[in-house]
Amino acid sequence: MLFGGLLTLAALLLYLQVDPLSVIGQLPHLLNLGRDMFPPRLAILWEREGLVNSVIETLAMAFAGTVLGLCLAFPAGLLGAANTTPHPALRAFTRAALSLERSITSFFFLLVFLIAFGLGPFAGTMTLAVGTLGLFGKLFAESIERVEHAPVEAIAALGATSWQQICFGALPQAAPALIANALFAFDVNLRLSISLGIFGAGGLGAEFLLAKQTLRYRDVFALALITLVLITTVERVSDQLRKHI
Amino acid sequence: MTAYSASRRLLRRAAIGAIVVTLFLAAALRCDVRPEIFRQGLGQGPNFIASFFPPLWSAAGEMVTPVLITIVLATSATLLGLFLSFPVGLAAASNVAPAWLRQPVRVLLGVERAVPETILLLFFVVAFGLGPLAGVFSLALGSIGMLGKLLGDAMEEVDPAVVDSVRAAGATFWQTIRYGLLPQVLPALAAHTLFRFDVNVRNSVVLGAIGAGGIGEEIAHSMGMIQYERATIAVLGSLLVIYTAEAVSGRLRRRLLGAEA
Numbered sequence: 001m002l003f004g005g006l007l008t009l010a011a012l013l014l015y016l017q018v019d020p021l022s023v024i025g026q027l028p029h030l031l032n033l034g035r036d037m038f039p040p041r042l043a044i045l046w047e048r049e050g051l052v053n054s055v056i057e058t059l060a061m062a063f064a065g066t067v068l069g070l071c072l073a074f075p076a077g078l079l080g081a082a083n084t085t086p087h088p089a090l091r092a093f094t095r096a097a098l099s100l101e102r103s104i105t106s107f108f109f110l111l112v113f114l115i116a117f118g119l120g121p122f123a124g125t126m127t128l129a130v131g132t133l134g135l136f137g138k139l140f141a142e143s144i145e146r147v148e149h150a151p152v153e154a155i156a157a158l159g160a161t162s163w164q165q166i167c168f169g170a171l172p173q174a175a176p177a178l179i180a181n182a183l184f185a186f187d188v189n190l191r192l193s194i195s196l197g198i199f200g201a202g203g204l205g206a207e208f209l210l211a212k213q214t215l216r217y218r219d220v221f222a223l224a225l226i227t228l229v230l231i232t233t234v235e236r237v238s239d240q241l242r243k244h245i
Numbered sequence: 246m247t248a249y250s251a252s253r254r255l256l257r258r259a260a261i262g263a264i265v266v267t268l269f270l271a272a273a274l275r276c277d278v279r280p281e282i283f284r285q286g287l288g289q290g291p292n293f294i295a296s297f298f299p300p301l302w303s304a305a306g307e308m309v310t311p312v313l314i315t316i317v318l319a320t321s322a323t324l325l326g327l328f329l330s331f332p333v334g335l336a337a338a339s340n341v342a343p344a345w346l347r348q349p350v351r352v353l354l355g356v357e358r359a360v361p362e363t364i365l366l367l368f369f370v371v372a373f374g375l376g377p378l379a380g381v382f383s384l385a386l387g388s389i390g391m392l393g394k395l396l397g398d399a400m401e402e403v404d405p406a407v408v409d410s411v412r413a414a415g416a417t418f419w420q421t422i423r424y425g426l427l428p429q430v431l432p433a434l435a436a437h438t439l440f441r442f443d444v445n446v447r448n449s450v451v452l453g454a455i456g457a458g459g460i461g462e463e464i465a466h467s468m469g470m471i472q473y474e475r476a477t478i479a480v481l482g483s484l485l486v487i488y489t490a491e492a493v494s495g496r497l498r499r500r501l502l503g504a505e506a
Binding site: 002006009012015023032033059063067103104111112122125194195217232 | 265268269271272273275276277278279282283285286289290293313314317318320321324325327328355356359360361362363364367368371372373376377378381447450451454455461464465468476480483484487488
């Protein structure tokens with residue numbers, strides 16, 4: 001099985017016109033790059049004007065995109081959950097639309113928004129909002145479907161309207177899952193906002209691209225370290241918040 | 246619940262809400278989220294959307310090779326990542342590897358998971374030039390970050406009695422791993438690999454646009470050349486890739502892991 005897998009891998013690489021053996025010959029390039037990148041020039045943090053601004057821009061993009069996206073994902077979740085949707089056909093439609101949206105690659109949305117709204121973080125924010133809607137609309141719908149029926153029925157028996165059943169029966173049960181999802185959304189969007197920067201949304205991704213194109217590899221390494229610290233810190237903080245809630 | 250704690254809870258909620266709203270407004274301001282830009286963009290919306298239709302069906306033939314490249318790229322990266330994550334997973338498992346090896350490996354895996362694949366690609370493009378090879382390496386490295394950790398975790402959770410009995414029968418170190426450890430982690434490994442395959446397929450579209458080639462490059466290229474009808478076809482191509490991959494991995498999942506998975 002191992003042998004078959006290796007053979008398949010070699011065949012696939014040959015299709016990509018990658019000679020598996022020539023890769024070994026190219027390894028010195030990688031070592032050279034490593035030498036060019038070392039030591040990381042962390043001084044860009046204070047020497048390069050606007051870098052701190054780029055970090056803030058990335059964080060702001062991720063946060064604004066997350067909040068906007070979650071505001072959209074919440075009604076989508078209600079429409080897409082079997083127990084809160086006004087009509088089964090609407091549920092099926094919402095689910096299909098969300099699935100389509102998740103499958104369209106994020107940078108295509110970004111390119112469209114860049115043309116519509118101009119270069120800059122606004123287009124990035126909108127892209128993140130759309131991505132958040134696609135992924136978390138589905139997760140919200142699933143959390144809402146997982147609530148217990150008994151409390152909802154109890155409230156219905158008291159004569160509550162369907163809105164009241166949702167607000168006081170279903171939502172309080174789903175709330176912890178929704179909040180955990182919201183924190184997760186920010187983690188996902190922070191990574192994505194760095195990637196989108198490479199395509200023109202600004203922030204840290206743009207700094208990466210610029211440093212790479214001007215062959216400042218020690219800056220690239222420093223940026224990678226900054227990214228690492230940023231992402232790890234945000235993960236820690238959201239873990240703490242999740243535990244707290 | 247006393248009235249006191251109820252009002253305190255309300256206060257706490259109001260405070261959290263106020264913080265979130267303030268942060269959001271600050272972030273939105275920083276990102277130039279202004280109603281007039283939005284209105285202006287939406288004003289052009291219908292015309293702009295119309296420019297993507299009708300799709301340029303005649304370009305469909307040009308999309309066949311890029312679609313194949315993207316699929317092959319994701320598949321080979323998953324395979325390469327799977328093979329390489331094996332030794333890494335062994336080195337990350339507390340019941341196999343000594344602490345001096347395990348701890349640095351775990352830290353490295355954590356570092357690797359924190360760096361987005363797009364950034365990895367920028368590095369590999371410098372080393373190997375533009376093309377699918379750089380894409381294969383970044384996705385494979387991303388796969389090792391995830392699979393290595395999960396495999397290490399799965400190995401730590403195996404039933405030690407089975408491993409001990411194989412060792413007691415006189416097996417060498419590698420035989421113990423092959424016959425005692427490996428069979429127990431295979432189902433988890435299969436599940437994680439299939440999940441990672443789905444992730445890699447989606448990522449390979451994105452990486453294509455920044456130098457790895459394939460259907461992502463066609464989308465970015467068409468958009469850059471203002472050939473929106475062609476971009477529509479390229480996006481349809483990427484949807485074909487993603488839905489096909491999901492169908493295949495779904496079938497494999499049911500075959501390998503049974504109906505419950």
